[in-house]
Amino acid sequence: MLEIKDLFVSINGKEILKGISLEVKAGEVHAIMGPNGSGKSTLAAALAGRDDFEITNGSVTYMGEDLLEMKPEERARKGLFLGFQYPVEIPGVSIVNFLKTALNELRKFKGLEPISASDFLKKMREKKDLVGLTTNLANRSVNEGFSGGEKKKNEIFQMAMLEPRLAILDETDSGLDIDALKTVANGVNNLRRKDNATIIITHYQRLLEHIIPDFVHVLYKGRIVKSSGKELALELEEKGYEWMENETE
């Protein structure tokens, strides 16, 4: 589904990612872990197509196509979803309006008619239950006045509504209390299917107690220094990231 080969990314001339290679297949859950400043969020943003990053080398193939050639909205329409570390507020725009616009863009891309109002509301109810969202978000403006936890839940809710092929969750667990963490994890687990894949970017391993990854990668100073099964997360938690440094030298 996704194949990253020797990817180098700079921001303002500073090299952040220094040769990342990673392959994600349908049905898999990958966790990317690493300390602050290791380049985790840069990787997420570069894959989503944020334009303040400069790709200086390497290639990314997504569903057989050159991902780096696509505009951010094309990537989204082809099923790539980014759960933001810091979801953005859009005052005055209701979640209903926002999601309906987004969903209809995806449908238009697939050659489908815009969704009817009643189908849309039905879908919203379904997904709200699936994600375990209790508050009535529909009429509130996108992320405006949301608590940290609500913002993250709203990201997962959007993911449920838009049904992506590849979801990249950037630090979705940061700043969450244990209940919110469970809600987020339940959402991700409930949406797990054979034909989609998830990349979870996280600093801590506690989210990985609730979402069991197939692979864990350690990103350190712009490189993936170790890849292994889920047990790697525990090892990291125990030994810290400094241990990685010795490991790589």
Add this chain to the structure above:
Amino acid sequence: MKDSKDQILTEVTKGDYKYGFITDIETDTIPMGLSEDVVRMISAKKNEPEFMLEFRLKSYRHWLTMKMPQWAHLTVPEIRYQDIIYYAAPKQVVGPKSLEEVDPELLRTFNKLGIPLEEQKHLSGVAVDAVMDSISVKTTFRESLAELGIIFCSMSEAIREYPDLVKKYLGSVVPYTDNFFASLNSAVFSDGSFCYIPKGVRCPMELSTYFRINAANTGQFERTLLIAEDDSYVSYLEGCTAPMRDENQLHAAVVEIVALENAEVKYSTVQNWYPGDRNGKGGIFNFVTKRGICKGDNSKISWTQVETGSAITWKYPSCILRGNNTTGEFYSVAVTNNYQQADTGTKMIHIGKNSRSTIISKGISAGHGQNSFRSLVKVVKNADKVRNFTQCDSLLMGDKCGAHTFPYIEVENESAIIEHEATTSKIGEDQIFYCNQRGIDTENAVGLIINGYTREVLNKLPMEFAVEAQKLLQISLEGSVG
């Protein structure tokens, strides 16, 4: 990063002005320039009674003593008043009795603008007075409104047919000495709409005036007078467009509203004059005086404006809250893109006890646009328990535009409660990217964000026009993200 920003910026600013065409029609114009003779000529052309000519002449003489105001945050190139044609009228039967008498070319023009003058084709529930250059072309639904005692006609007709009403109210809210542009207008105004709602009548349809400038080198000086008797209600809408021309054209209008006891007047404007091209060439200079007086107790005047056009906008729809328990409202969205400049806002003059006012202003600046909000909230000594709430938000798109606010508050009564809130924000790349990441392209993302930002104001417009205004905002701002 900088390059891609600039590129988006250029892309988004190329939204084209849809109404820039010129109608090729025979026009009756008078020679260029302004003098007492010209004032007399205009009055004669319109067969006006003596009192109107007197009004015009004393206005003209007063105007000669005045200088153009310099306090606005605007850079106005010199306006040569002798190079303007003060009267231009499409040649047609004067005061057409039926649609058959209206020049088909004019009908086509207004159809093209989306303002069909055939009553059966028009949006149900909206009566239109269509004004091209200096004269009213046609007023629809006059007869059905007349059955309720409502007078809705062109200003010229009102002067001839209802001289007593005109004499009583014209200049009563905006005196001919009020300001430079109001004096000029009082001297040379050509047409506009007149509306009178009798006591106890709730006007069953939206009344609207559509202003079109067509002829070259002319100024448009229209005059609107709206009188709402006791216990009456009316909702009024004004729209405007002009052809794309390289030279600037002057538009200096005056609107006066009188609301008597328990009367309510809603006045909405969607201003889409030609704003000039992307380099700031051409466009309308819009210097307008709009003022209403809540004369009777419990009366209410509400101004809603969506200002997207004009090269320069100078406009402060205001309320004099003279009666007790009166309400004044001002809701505004003003957009400046490319090299447009706007200095707009309102005055709320609280004289009556328990009078209240609300001011909501949403400025949007893009390109090299300069957008100023200016307001005065004044509470006189005897006005007890006045309430005012002002909210003034500015949104910036890109890094070459400007937003400025000049709020004035003068309170002479201690019981007044005055609130003022202001915010300045920027449409961030973050917001755009967030939308992009959900599959929404940049153009639609800007539309979505702008609609969210202006929702409070657009909600105040009559339904059909809110939709139009939404589209207009999106077109005006296409591509201006950075």
